[in-house]
Amino acid sequence: MTDPSSHWPRLDDLVLDGALVRFGDRVDDAANRAAVAYAEAVRAEALPGVEEVAIGPVSVLVRIDPLAPERAGTLARLRDLLAARDWPSAAPPPGRRLWTVPASFEGDDAPQLAEAAALAGCSVAEAIAALTAEPLRVLSLGFAPGQPYLGTLPEAWNLPRQAGLTPQVPAGAITVAVRQIVLFANPSPTGWRQVGRCAFRLYRPGGEDPFPLRPGDLVRFEPVSPAALAEAEARPDGGAVCEAAP
Amino acid sequence: MSAALTVLGIAPGVTVQDEGRPGWLMQGLSRGGAADRLALAEGAALLGQSPACAAFEMVGAGGRFRAERALRIALTGAEMDARIDGRALRWSASHRMEPGAVLEIGGARRGSYGYLHVGGGLDTAVELGSRAAHLTCRIGRRVAAGDSYATGPDPDPEGRAQELAVEDRLAGGTLRLVPGPQTELFPEPVRARLETLTFRRLPRASRQGVPLGAVGGEAGLDGAAGLTVVSDLVQPGDVQVLGDGTPMVLGPECQTTGGYPRLGRVHPADLQRAMQAPPGADLRFAWITPAEALKLEAARRAAASDLPNRLSPLVRHPSEVPDLLTRQLIGGVVSGHPDHHPLDPEPESR
Numbered sequence: 001m002t003d004p005s006s007h008w009p010r011l012d013d014l015v016l017d018g019a020l021v022r023f024g025d026r027v028d029d030a031a032n033r034a035a036v037a038y039a040e041a042v043r044a045e046a047l048p049g050v051e052e053v054a055i056g057p058v059s060v061l062v063r064i065d066p067l068a069p070e071r072a073g074t075l076a077r078l079r080d081l082l083a084a085r086d087w088p089s090a091a092p093p094p095g096r097r098l099w100t101v102p103a104s105f106e107g108d109d110a111p112q113l114a115e116a117a118a119l120a121g122c123s124v125a126e127a128i129a130a131l132t133a134e135p136l137r138v139l140s141l142g143f144a145p146g147q148p149y150l151g152t153l154p155e156a157w158n159l160p161r162q163a164g165l166t167p168q169v170p171a172g173a174i175t176v177a178v179r180q181i182v183l184f185a186n187p188s189p190t191g192w193r194q195v196g197r198c199a200f201r202l203y204r205p206g207g208e209d210p211f212p213l214r215p216g217d218l219v220r221f222e223p224v225s226p227a228a229l230a231e232a233e234a235r236p237d238g239g240a241v242c243e244a245a246p
Numbered sequence: 247m248s249a250a251l252t253v254l255g256i257a258p259g260v261t262v263q264d265e266g267r268p269g270w271l272m273q274g275l276s277r278g279g280a281a282d283r284l285a286l287a288e289g290a291a292l293l294g295q296s297p298a299c300a301a302f303e304m305v306g307a308g309g310r311f312r313a314e315r316a317l318r319i320a321l322t323g324a325e326m327d328a329r330i331d332g333r334a335l336r337w338s339a340s341h342r343m344e345p346g347a348v349l350e351i352g353g354a355r356r357g358s359y360g361y362l363h364v365g366g367g368l369d370t371a372v373e374l375g376s377r378a379a380h381l382t383c384r385i386g387r388r389v390a391a392g393d394s395y396a397t398g399p400d401p402d403p404e405g406r407a408q409e410l411a412v413e414d415r416l417a418g419g420t421l422r423l424v425p426g427p428q429t430e431l432f433p434e435p436v437r438a439r440l441e442t443l444t445f446r447r448l449p450r451a452s453r454q455g456v457p458l459g460a461v462g463g464e465a466g467l468d469g470a471a472g473l474t475v476v477s478d479l480v481q482p483g484d485v486q487v488l489g490d491g492t493p494m495v496l497g498p499e500c501q502t503t504g505g506y507p508r509l510g511r512v513h514p515a516d517l518q519r520a521m522q523a524p525p526g527a528d529l530r531f532a533w534i535t536p537a538e539a540l541k542l543e544a545a546r547r548a549a550a551s552d553l554p555n556r557l558s559p560l561v562r563h564p565s566e567v568p569d570l571l572t573r574q575l576i577g578g579v580v581s582g583h584p585d586h587h588p589l590d591p592e593p594e595s596r
Contacts, residue, residue: 012427014427015536016539016540016543017481020427020478022427022478024476025475052268053272054272054479055272058478063271066540067543141272141274143501145383146273147274186384206373211270211273214272215272
């Protein structure tokens, strides 16, 4: 095998599980955008034998019934589609949304904000501004259902994970490491530092659209006081508002 | 619907499981469902119902259940001590419970995951298209003493008790491994050596996965273990190599993404073998080619649809009839050999 890092993207036939299309070997915005755009294009084709199209941080898994008679044709079409465009520079697929999420960056809601700001080399006020100024993209969902990895933050936020684990952060914890934010769906131990908290619930059991976020969506945190966040708890989606992304 | 079954007592690892909920990988939810999916299909065949029916999955030990009305049950997967009102029951078989009868299921004799199926399937709340508890994702909960369960309509309430000739998968063996997109990160000598090693499950095995320790030393996989690979989508059956070189076969409740290098994928025909292996059972890996993997998948599906043809009416051995001495036996002849005469057609097979 030649050095795989020299030719992205690549499509692997997983035999039992369809195809894995990878756009890089590290998490970066371009590879992630490519995955989101390619997955949307595959979905739009509604190819025979396809059971699921899932987006990872920099990859797309197209699950195909291994015994479907159309398997070979579908794989060929996936290859053609991959070669047809420069996916990292593809425009974001239509239908993505911008979520504005009220979040508190004060007191008990932000137990490690000062520590994280120091590691990033800025003041607490500058840190809040850096984390909330621009919408972040949902790179992928994982670890718990509906739980987003958001990015990408400026290079100063390339913070290592903590050596030890925080025994438990609450649901809604906004945590930071490696130029990304993870918004926790459930109470959980973590090596990421908690810098804020919101009331947005990432899984809505029984709802028509049980997982509000999709890869490619944009999320912007809106700083509010702890008292305002307490009020937001009672509102649908913890006060998060969704609109079509510009 | 009114309760069919009440839980009188329960071991800690009992949940309701079905075929799980595929299709939510991108949202961070792994498929979940029964650790031994073949056992689900076997229970469905024994009761003549859909393999989509939900059943109790019992990890290591079962519990006590009271029938609130007449119902049919089936027992599959890991073999456990089971009795109805003190009468020993055959495993991999279906049985009848009369109203008020108490079913007692003890510890596993072979295997890890046993299943208690009921005619019509357990009728619990459906969440995201499935009744399966997915505890790591906080869907559903453990079965608790005092719980009552309703069932769906039994397709054949008067159905005969049956038994099923099952494929043995409860005591370790060989796991056929399909190469995956990261297999070549492991040098050829490492991949070849893998087939010569014997593994045993480590104590922390769970529905999330089965970590394996090499018998008599090191697996020699740690050379690749330090590799940084980008987090990617993972699925049940994938074999990840953890930071310390331990291979781990991912189970139905695994996470959806993983950043450890993956050796390959345990073929779905053998995943239940990995999940069922009790502590101390030997497990080995054998590579198969993509062509072999496809052929095996076709065979696996054919075997699953053929299960109803492997049923036979359940007949009880004398040793299983507790009140033998009180019965009128034809001609008064009792064989001393339990293997000889299936003397007594099971009353429940009327």
